[in-house]
Amino acid sequence: MRFDKVIAGGTVVTPGGTFVGDVGIIGEKIAALGTELDDEGADFIPATGHLVLPGVLDVHVHLELPFCGTVSADDYRTGTRAGARGGVTTVIDFAIPSAGGTLAQAADTWMRKAEGKSLIDYTFHICITRWQEQKDQIADMVARGFTTFKEFMIYESEGWQSDDRALFGTLEQMREHGAMLLVHAESARVLDELIARHHTPEEMQRWGAQLHRITRPNFIEAEAIERAVRWCEVTGGQLYIVHMSTAEGTDIVRAAQARGVPVLAETCVQYLVLDDSVFERPDGHLFACCPQLKGRNDIDRLWEGLRRGEVSVVSTDTCTFTREQKAMWNGDWTKIPMGMPGLETLLPLTYTQGVLGGRLSLEEMVRKLSTNPARIMGLAPRKGAIQVGADADVAIIHPTSTRRVDPAEMETNADWSPYEGMELAGFARTTLSRGEVIVDDYRVVGREGRGQWLPRTSAGLAPRSDAAPVAAPRDASPSPFRDHRVEIHLG
Numbered sequence: 001m002r003f004d005k006v007i008a009g010g011t012v013v014t015p016g017g018t019f020v021g022d023v024g025i026i027g028e029k030i031a032a033l034g035t036e037l038d039d040e041g042a043d044f045i046p047a048t049g050h051l052v053l054p055g056v057l058d059v060h061v062h063l064e065l066p067f068c069g070t071v072s073a074d075d076y077r078t079g080t081r082a083g084a085r086g087g088v089t090t091v092i093d094f095a096i097p098s099a100g101g102t103l104a105q106a107a108d109t110w111m112r113k114a115e116g117k118s119l120i121d122y123t124f125h126i127c128i129t130r131w132q133e134q135k136d137q138i139a140d141m142v143a144r145g146f147t148t149f150k151e152f153m154i155y156e157s158e159g160w161q162s163d164d165r166a167l168f169g170t171l172e173q174m175r176e177h178g179a180m181l182l183v184h185a186e187s188a189r190v191l192d193e194l195i196a197r198h199h200t201p202e203e204m205q206r207w208g209a210q211l212h213r214i215t216r217p218n219f220i221e222a223e224a225i226e227r228a229v230r231w232c233e234v235t236g237g238q239l240y241i242v243h244m245s246t247a248e249g250t251d252i253v254r255a256a257q258a259r260g261v262p263v264l265a266e267t268c269v270q271y272l273v274l275d276d277s278v279f280e281r282p283d284g285h286l287f288a289c290c291p292q293l294k295g296r297n298d299i300d301r302l303w304e305g306l307r308r309g310e311v312s313v314v315s316t317d318t319c320t321f322t323r324e325q326k327a328m329w330n331g332d333w334t335k336i337p338m339g340m341p342g343l344e345t346l347l348p349l350t351y352t353q354g355v356l357g358g359r360l361s362l363e364e365m366v367r368k369l370s371t372n373p374a375r376i377m378g379l380a381p382r383k384g385a386i387q388v389g390a391d392a393d394v395a396i397i398h399p400t401s402t403r404r405v406d407p408a409e410m411e412t413n414a415d416w417s418p419y420e421g422m423e424l425a426g427f428a429r430t431t432l433s434r435g436e437v438i439v440d441d442y443r444v445v446g447r448e449g450r451g452q453w454l455p456r457t458s459a460g461l462a463p464r465s466d467a468a469p470v471a472a473p474r475d476a477s478p479s480p481f482r483d484h485r486v487e488i489h490l491g
């Protein structure tokens, strides 16, 4: 076989096992795996002494998002360049309808943000913000290739909040269409009450940005996950908890999965490596994200959840704000633009703290960053694994050589980093996207706008059912989900 490119001599992580050898690429696809592949006439990409991993899918990002009275500072140009440098080859963003807007208009708006700018492939989760008005638009969006939807249980002031009626009804529709509902789970009414209690000049003077964590005890997330899981259980619609940050949430997901409830969970790398003591720093307000960082116990439980399979995906929730934007808080924690940069450091942090830190095997990390997100988001077998026939999306990293996180040298528009000063291995020496080298020797060389939109026909692990029974008794049919979950463990 004649190849266009051969990645030679690396330690290649595939779903079938890890081997030292070569990856042969023809056009945009992986054409062969083996040892001593014929590289005559092919571009030779040396990988001896390096790890050859599938490109990372960051399935939770917000690029150029109007939020908290400003617009997040990484757009499709800087955000995807940052991602590529961290081995990310696919992003999934959230298309959010404007006031009075339709789901289709939201998708069109996000298409325009990405087109001509994105370095890597992309698609969007479609956010449902007013279900009563938008419910009849869901089938059309599935037909257009969007199979994941999102509802927020908070953010009334943004006009994004969904109630239980919407969650319940949308989950029924997910079952009907073989689609998946992503949920931001926080308990809005109790959170409002806690914020109101602390929103006094005296408290703000005394506690500053620490009020962000004081007003969001773990039960705020746990109660909301519990409720969403209940609606998932009685409808049978596939549910995916985004940015899960608590030990309690992980326990609830574990118990639900053991009952055969089709719920999956994602955490974000910041919840695995940072704890809420950062709010005590003079610049603690920079670290405000939503949900906020939690304690050491939560960090340990989330890593354990990743190992045990209760947490399937690690993403970033990238929502970058500069120091100037963060300064809008002016002493009132409810006005901090919530979110942090993350795309550039997802793989380096997960690799350094997870694999080198002895918390995850290399293969487990690849499942959480690539294989599982691709399968769950309906992008497999095209994305997420080094296997014949898949897109040649590849990240080549050195196993031990580290770089110091310095915002001045990064692709993100952020002028700070939550990880500043950390020594991290796992930045991409080389990134390939559909067979094209877009990062070479740690520098972005790919052309902006080359990224493509990715249509999908499925999502989640629960089977599609046109019967769509409402509140079917749990024992009526054996759960197909259990078996699928075992696959995720082994996958």
Ligand code: URP
Binding pocket: 062, 184, 288, 289, 290, 291, 317, 319, 338, 339, 340
């Ligand atoms: O702080 C965050 N995560 N900002 C983005 C919005 C969200 O809830 O994901």
Ligand code: ZN
Binding pocket: 184, 242, 243, 290, 291
């Ligand atoms: Zn969220």
Ligand code: ZN
Binding pocket: 060, 061, 062, 317
């Ligand atoms: Zn988010």
Ligand code: ZN
Binding pocket: 407, 408, 409, 410, 411, 412, 413, 414, 415
């Ligand atoms: Zn920069």
